[in-house]
Amino acid sequence: MKIILExxxxxxxxxxxxxxxxxxAITVVIxxxxxxxxxxxxxxxxxxxxxxxxxxxWSIEELIVKAAPLVLIGAGLAICxxxxxxNIGAEGQLTIxxxxxxxxxxxxxxxxxxxxxxxxxxxxGFGGALFAAIPAALKNRFGANEILTSLMLVYVAQLxxxxxxxxxxxxxxxxxxxxxxxFEGWQQLPLLGEGxxxxxxxxxxxxxxxxxxxxxRSLRGFEIRVVGNSPRAGAFAGFHQKRVVWFxxxxxxxxxxxxxxxxxxxxxGELQPSISPGYGFTAIIVAFLGRLNPxxxxxxxxxxxxxxxxxxxxxxxxxxxxxxxxxxxGMLLFFILACDTMILYRIKIASGRSASAKA
Amino acid sequence: xxxxxxxxxSSAAGPENAADTLLEARNIVKIxxxxxxxxxxxxxxxxxxxxxxxxxxxxxxxxxxKIIYGSLQPTSGALYWKGQPVAMANPAVARDLxxxxxxxxxxxxxxxxxxxxxxLALPPGLVMAELATRIRTVSADYGLPLRPGALVADxxxxxxxxxxxxxxxxxxxxxxxxxxxTAVLTPQEAGQLFVTxxxxxxxxxxxxxxxxxxxxxxxxxxxxxxxxxxKVVGRVDPQQETAASLANLMVGNEVMVIKTTRGSAPGExxxxxxxxxxxxxxxxxxSLKNIDLTVRAGEIVAVAGIAGNGQGxxxxxxxxxxxxxxxxxxxxxxxxxxxxNITSRRRRNAAFVPEERIGHGAVPNFALSENVVxxxxxxxGGVVRNGLINRLAAxxxxxxxxxxxxxxxxxxxxxxxxxxxxxxxxxVVGREVVLQPRILVVNQPTWGVDVGAAAVIRQALIDLAxxxxxxxxxSQDLDEIFEIADRIAVIxxxxxxxxxxxxDMSLERIGLLMAGAHEKANQAxxxxxxP
Numbered sequence: 001m002k003i004i005l006e007x008x009x010x011x012x013x014x015x016x017x018x019x020x021x022x023x024x025a026i027t028v029v030i031x032x033x034x035x036x037x038x039x040x041x042x043x044x045x046x047x048x049x050x051x052x053x054x055x056x057x058w059s060i061e062e063l064i065v066k067a068a069p070l071v072l073i074g075a076g077l078a079i080c081x082x083x084x085x086x087n088i089g090a091e092g093q094l095t096i097x098x099x100x101x102x103x104x105x106x107x108x109x110x111x112x113x114x115x116x117x118x119x120x121x122x123x124x125g126f127g128g129a130l131f132a133a134i135p136a137a138l139k140n141r142f143g144a145n146e147i148l149t150s151l152m153l154v155y156v157a158q159l160x161x162x163x164x165x166x167x168x169x170x171x172x173x174x175x176x177x178x179x180x181x182x183f184e185g186w187q188q189l190p191l192l193g194e195g196x197x198x199x200x201x202x203x204x205x206x207x208x209x210x211x212x213x214x215x216x217r218s219l220r221g222f223e224i225r226v227v228g229n230s231p232r233a234g235a236f237a238g239f240h241q242k243r244v245v246w247f248x249x250x251x252x253x254x255x256x257x258x259x260x261x262x263x264x265x266x267x268x269g270e271l272q273p274s275i276s277p278g279y280g281f282t283a284i285i286v287a288f289l290g291r292l293n294p295x296x297x298x299x300x301x302x303x304x305x306x307x308x309x310x311x312x313x314x315x316x317x318x319x320x321x322x323x324x325x326x327x328x329x330g331m332l333l334f335f336i337l338a339c340d341t342m343i344l345y346r347i348k349i350a351s352g353r354s355a356s357a358k359a
Numbered sequence: 360x361x362x363x364x365x366x367x368x369s370s371a372a373g374p375e376n377a378a379d380t381l382l383e384a385r386n387i388v389k390i391x392x393x394x395x396x397x398x399x400x401x402x403x404x405x406x407x408x409x410x411x412x413x414x415x416x417x418x419x420x421x422x423x424x425k426i427i428y429g430s431l432q433p434t435s436g437a438l439y440w441k442g443q444p445v446a447m448a449n450p451a452v453a454r455d456l457x458x459x460x461x462x463x464x465x466x467x468x469x470x471x472x473x474x475x476x477x478x479l480a481l482p483p484g485l486v487m488a489e490l491a492t493r494i495r496t497v498s499a500d501y502g503l504p505l506r507p508g509a510l511v512a513d514x515x516x517x518x519x520x521x522x523x524x525x526x527x528x529x530x531x532x533x534x535x536x537x538x539x540x541t542a543v544l545t546p547q548e549a550g551q552l553f554v555t556x557x558x559x560x561x562x563x564x565x566x567x568x569x570x571x572x573x574x575x576x577x578x579x580x581x582x583x584x585x586x587x588x589x590k591v592v593g594r595v596d597p598q599q600e601t602a603a604s605l606a607n608l609m610v611g612n613e614v615m616v617i618k619t620t621r622g623s624a625p626g627e628x629x630x631x632x633x634x635x636x637x638x639x640x641x642x643x644x645x646s647l648k649n650i651d652l653t654v655r656a657g658e659i660v661a662v663a664g665i666a667g668n669g670q671g672x673x674x675x676x677x678x679x680x681x682x683x684x685x686x687x688x689x690x691x692x693x694x695x696x697x698x699x700n701i702t703s704r705r706r707r708n709a710a711f712v713p714e715e716r717i718g719h720g721a722v723p724n725f726a727l728s729e730n731v732v733x734x735x736x737x738x739x740g741g742v743v744r745n746g747l748i749n750r751l752a753a754x755x756x757x758x759x760x761x762x763x764x765x766x767x768x769x770x771x772x773x774x775x776x777x778x779x780x781x782x783x784x785x786x787v788v789g790r791e792v793v794l795q796p797r798i799l800v801v802n803q804p805t806w807g808v809d810v811g812a813a814a815v816i817r818q819a820l821i822d823l824a825x826x827x828x829x830x831x832x833x834s835q836d837l838d839e840i841f842e843i844a845d846r847i848a849v850i851x852x853x854x855x856x857x858x859x860x861x862x863d864m865s866l867e868r869i870g871l872l873m874a875g876a877h878e879k880a881n882q883a884x885x886x887x888x889x890p
Contacts, residue, residue: 009392010777011724219736219743226733230722235680236713237733238702 005345015343020289020296022342023335024303030331040318048317049310049328061195063305065267069094069259069279071204071301074286075211075294076252082215082292083248084228089135089150090256091280092157093128097257098264099161100127102271105187106169106180116186120261128257129250131157136249140242146249154280162273169271180271189266200262204301207255211294224248256280277308278326285333288340304329379442381406381565382427382458382534387436389422389589396422397433398589404582406533409556409566411576411597414586415609415809417779420569423586424536427567428460429453459527460536465519469512473505477526498525501555516665517548524555535559536567541575543666546837546870553579571609571810572838573602587611610811625845626656629798629829630677630709631690637676637683645669647676650855652848654798654829659820660858661844662833663869669853670833671714674802677831678711679704691798702737710734710796712788714803714833716780720787723776727768728753730775731760731790738794756793764789764815781812792819799823802833817843837869851875 028050032042053059073090080087087093101124104116134153138144166178174181189198215221227234227244234241263275286304290296311325382404389397397419404410414420425431427438429447438445440456447453450460467476474491481490491507498505503521511519520543527535537556541549556566556579570576576583577597585593585608593608600608635650647669654660664670675681676689676697683689683697690696691707701711711734713719721730731753735742741752757772764785768778775783784805791799804820805813821843824830833850834840840847841861848858849872856872 006392010774217747219732219746219748222729222732222736222748226722226725229724230718232715232719233722233733236678236701236711236719238679238700238705238737 002349004348005341006348007345008343011343012346015339016291019339019342020291020300020336023289023332023339026335026339027328027331031328034327038320040320045314045318048313049324050306052313053306053309058195059309061193061197062309063302064197064201066305066308067301068198068201068204069263069276070283070286070304071298072200072207072259072262073252073256073280073283074290074297074301075204075207076255077283077287078290078292078294078297079211079215079224080248080252081287082228083224083244084231085139085245085248086147087132087135087150087249087252088147088284089132089152089154089280090252090283091276091278092150092154093131093253093256094260094263094276094280095154095157095161096131096260097124097126097128097254098260098271098275099157099164100124100130100257101261102169102180102183102264105183106271109181112185112187114186117189117265120187120265121258124261125254125258128260129254131257132249132253133246136246140245146245161271161275165271165273171270178273182270183265187265188269189262196267198262198266200259200266203258203262205298208294208298215294220247256283282308282329285329285336288333288336304332307332379406380404380439381408381441382567383439383442384423384427385437385439387423387426387438388434389419389426389431390434395589397426397436400436400586400589400591402584402591404534404565404567406563406565407560408582409560409568409580411580411583412567412569412586413571413573413576413583413605413609415571415781415811417781417809418586418609419589420586421538422589424460424538424567424569427453428458428536454530457531457533458536459530459532459534461520461523461527461538461540463538463540463542465523467511467519467522469510471511472507473509473511473514473522474507476511476522477529480526481529493529494525497528501525501528501558502551503555516543516667517545520544520552524552528559532564534565534567536569538569539571540568541570541572542835545665545873546866547874549575573597573605574838576605577602585609606810610809625658626827627693628653628655628690629692630654630800630831631693632677633688633690635676635683635688637672637681639672645672645853647672647853652831652855652858654831656797656827656829657824658845659824659830659832659843660846660848661840661861662831662848662850662855663837663840663873664833664835664850665873666835668850668873670802670850672853673850673855674711674713674800674833677800678713705734705737707798708796709798709800710791710794712791712799712801712804714806716783716787717776721775721783724774726772726774727760727778727786728757728772730786731756734790735794740794756790759793760786760789763793764819781808784808785812785815788816788819792823795823795826796828798829798831800831800833803836804832804834805836805839806834813839837866849873 028046032046035045036042053063073094077087077090101120103123104111104120131153135146135149138149139146165180169180171179171181189200191198192201223239224244226237227239227241231241259279260275264271268275282304286297286300289300289303307325307328311322314320314324315322380403384400384402387397387400388395400419400423412420412423422431426433427447429450429452438447445456474487474494477494478485478487478490494505494507498521503525505518505521505525520540540552544552560566568580580597583595583597584591585595587609597605632650632652635647637647639646645668650673662670662673676683679699679701686695686697688697691704691709694707696704696707717723722733728750732742732748735756740756741749742756743749754772760766766782766785766789768782778786788801788804801820804816817839820830820832832844844861846858847861847864847869849856849869851873852875
């Protein structure tokens with residue numbers, strides 16, 4: 001007996017939808033096995049990890065707070081990856097966006113007007129786009145691999161942030177803690193309701209809607225998909241691959257930058273050496289789990305937000321490391337990519353006879 | 360050197376076995392998914408026989424040949440070699456039995472020499488100098504002159520094919536399979552090949568000859584098996600048939616007869632190339648040299664030539680995928696636009712159909728309606744308005760193309776890659792023709808397309824020219840060129856001959872132009888110096 005992958009004639013729409021669900025199911029099963037091998041009751045552990053975070057109003061609000069940046073960044077990355085442009089550096093673009101936007105409260109500490117917030121948000125997006133333009137330029141000009149350059153720039157951004165909050169941007173009244181001045185009034189995002197949910201969640205939803213229309217209906221979205229699928233056909237259509245590289249990199253960079261400034265002007269309220277629990281990297285999984293489709297990203301963002309909350313809950317209630325969250329995220333991406341094979345291929349079990357004839 | 364092993368097959372095909380069958384494929388069935396690619400196919404071949412395997416694209420010829428050569432296993436049915444049942448488990452088994460195959464697409468390394476390429480296919484442990492001598496002897500003996508030390512990259516397509524043939528001959532095959540061998544040859548080279556094949560047949564080697572060129576099948580084959588939809592629909596003697604009767608057997612119904620009646624004399628020049636030169640960046644590309652060409656309203660001009668002589672580069676320069684150095688080198692309807700991109704040129708009412716339909720003319724995993732947007736987005740017709748795609752308009756164009764060109768497909772709007780070659784070609788040509796462009800440039804309009812689809816496409820090109828458009832057809836298919844062209848130019852190594860009226864052109868003259876005078880002279884010198 002031999003298992004053969006056979007290419008499908010047309011890609012399977014059913015598998016395209018089923019693949020993420022299958023990946024989630026396998027992740028849960030393997031996760032249960034891991035919990036069991038740690039000596040925990042797998043059913044209880046999985047409940048704590050995946051279900052508890054959505055049982056109280058407080059945790060649902062927290063879910064939205066975590067999902068907002070994931071969706072915002074993931075939607076941009078989905079566009080990028082549709083164009084076959086591999087921006088792995090959203091975490092760096094998020095950081096630079098946060099820095100650009102934070103320059104306002106740091107240098108104009110007393111400026112208080114609605115415009116303050118607008119300028120901060122615009123600068124945040126601008127900073128992210130500018131930082132994303134570096135790998136785009138290197139790719140277009142020198143053919144440098146953007147996976148490498150964008151990833152390496154993450155560390156540049158993080159070290160820049162570290163230096164700023166420990167050095168020039170440190171709060172003079174902050175007892176030498178590595179943090180900026182606290183953001184106040186119009187330097188902070190307005191909250192939605194009583195909890196911690198801020199208007200960043202609205203930005204995320206708006207981004208999803210706009211990008212869904214762009215990819216589904218507009219010529220620009222069509223251009224991105226054509227160039228991503230078949231660059232020669234793109235050239236024949238009169239589309240420019242380099243223009244698409246610029247556009248997708250800067251768009252995803254801007255959204256990551258916006259997510260960055262929303263983090264520091266929202267939940268954090270100040271710059272710290274660490275401003276994100278790896279949203280920029282997790283958003284890569286969000287983009288794939290969401291089928292590189294902005295609407296799908298919205299759902300995927302919530303699922304990955306659960307993995308963050310579940311990780312925290314697992315640490316508190318089960319006494320295991322919060323790195324569990326990363327294990328689950330890693331498994332999930334791994335299984336999605338594996339299950340995606342089934343969109344273009346089907347598994348066929350060959351009879352023993354012809355298999356031995358081939359051997 | 361295992362001379363003794365190599366001798367064996369040819370001695371086995373000696374006179375005492377001549378009457379027996381060499382190869383018999385009995386009731387071969389091959390199923391891929393839901394498709395019966397071969398459905399109860401039986402074929403017998405005697406030593407010394409040149410047997411044609413005829414059929415449209417997708418009729419199951421390649422599947423059958425791959426089964427015989429051992430690269431596919433039949434679902435049921437059996438192969439008999441000289442009367443004995445045999446399992447062709449893989450190509451190595453087939454080669455050991457004495458089956459040689461010359462593929463349509465060569466598997467040669469450009470950066471290696473002829474000898475090195477051949478050595479790769481032979482058992483290890485060869486002395487290169489000895490092999491070079493054998494190559495020289497065998498190739499000269501069979502009238503296939505080759506320089507063993509030449510780099511493949513420097514050779515013409517015809518010479519590359521000789522390498523493949525010589526590679527097979529060195530293993531002294533008793534059955535040689537040739538897949539569309541003349542598709543890449545000049546008429547003269549094809550003539551030379553036929554002499555070689557007849558010589559091989561006279562020595563007792565069986566030849567399975569796959570082709571869709573009916574005239575040459577009539578010329579050299581003694582027997583023909585015709586496949587349609589995976590089934591054998593006839594076994595005939597090609598000498599007793601006409602090309603038309605063979606075509607009808609292949610297609611299964613009467614092939615549409617192309618109406619070539621032309622109206623008025625050609626009008627004003629719509630497409631002009633002046634002193635078009637363009638260097639290539641690609642090490643294996645072809646630079647265009649000083650090309651002049653005019654195509655007038657109402658005429659079809661054909662550019663003949665063997666593949667890889669600059670057709671792709673010429674197409675790119677006219678379409679605007681590659682910009683020329685000077686604005687004035689390309690004129691569309693009198694307007695210089697050598698520096699304009701393809702979108703601007705489309706707005707000048709020009710349309711283009713590239714050679715590769717998959718991945719260049721169409722995005723394989725996009726639906727047909729989306730592939731309409733690919734070339735219609737920049738021009739009128741309302742497929743794109745205010746930056747938004749009008750899906751209904753794109754569907755309407757798809758439906759229009761489907762109706763006009765009889766595009767056959769499973770669903771209304773499938774992904775492009777699910778269409779057969781002929782149907783997708785009808786789509787990519789039809790997508791441009793429905794725009795009624797004033798200028799249409801088509802590279803290889805019916806390459807790898809079945810007879811029925813080819814007739815539809817050629818008729819559409821003629822009708823378009825008849826309605827007053829200028830049509831430029833770049834093609835390797837001389838039958839096609841003579842069928843539709845008013846004037847013919849020949850491209851060779853990036854140089855284009857003057858376009859002469861089709862009635863003044865003969866196959867011989869085109870063949871000479873295809874080879875290029877300088878190339879011809881080189882070859883003569885080479886043959887003479889071969890020891």
